[in-house]
Amino acid sequence: VTGGAGFIGSNLVDSLLDDKIEVVIIDNLSTGNRDNINPKATFLKYDLCSINSDKLTGLLRDIDVVFHMAALARVQPSIDDPLPYHDANVTATLNLLHACCKAGVKRLVYSASSSCYGNTHKVPQQEGDPTNPLSPYGLQKYFGEQYCKLFSDIYGLDTVSLRYFNVYGERMSLTGAYCLVTGIFARQMQL
Secondary structure, eight states: OBTTTSHHHHHHHHHHHHTTOOOEEEOOOSSSOGGGSOTTSEEEOOOTTTSOHHHHHHHHTTOOEEEEOOOOOOHHHHHHOHHHHHIIIIIHHHHHHHHHHHHTOOEEEEEEEGGGGOSOOOSSOOTTSOOOOOSHHHHHHHHHHHHHHHHHHHHOOEEEEEEEOSOOOTTOOOSSTTOOHHHHHHHHHHO
16 A cells, blocks of 8 residues: 555555555655554655665566555645646656556556546546546546556556545544545544
């Protein structure tokens, strides 16, 4: 699980471990929290943007499924400073896909984003609705989806992209710049 120290990734790790699945976490801890890391998982601190390709391929040998959840996930900062977001959200994804193919990984599950739709007034949204990213973040996550599709079509790597909408739950941010409305509601309920 890349990004396994983050909010969504750490919850996935816990669920996989509950199902008796052996889990390896790769996270650079740039936005994840070491306290979120389940001690039953193997933790490897690496940055997917800069790790040597052969090293990453070696780490992925004997891995059946990769859940790619590592990302920089904020819209406004991606507008203010798009280059580090591009590295984390596009370059890292491409590096990981390439290494998965070389290592013989069977499937990659990619954490995409509803941000690829942009502003839409159609409710409910459907998977086939047109995309219209309005931020570097939205476009970068859409690029990741397209890379996944390409790696499936060209290299035979089984990929699945999941577009998340308003994720909430245990370990979500209740304060700060990345606090979503569900976090605000949860914080208010605690008062």
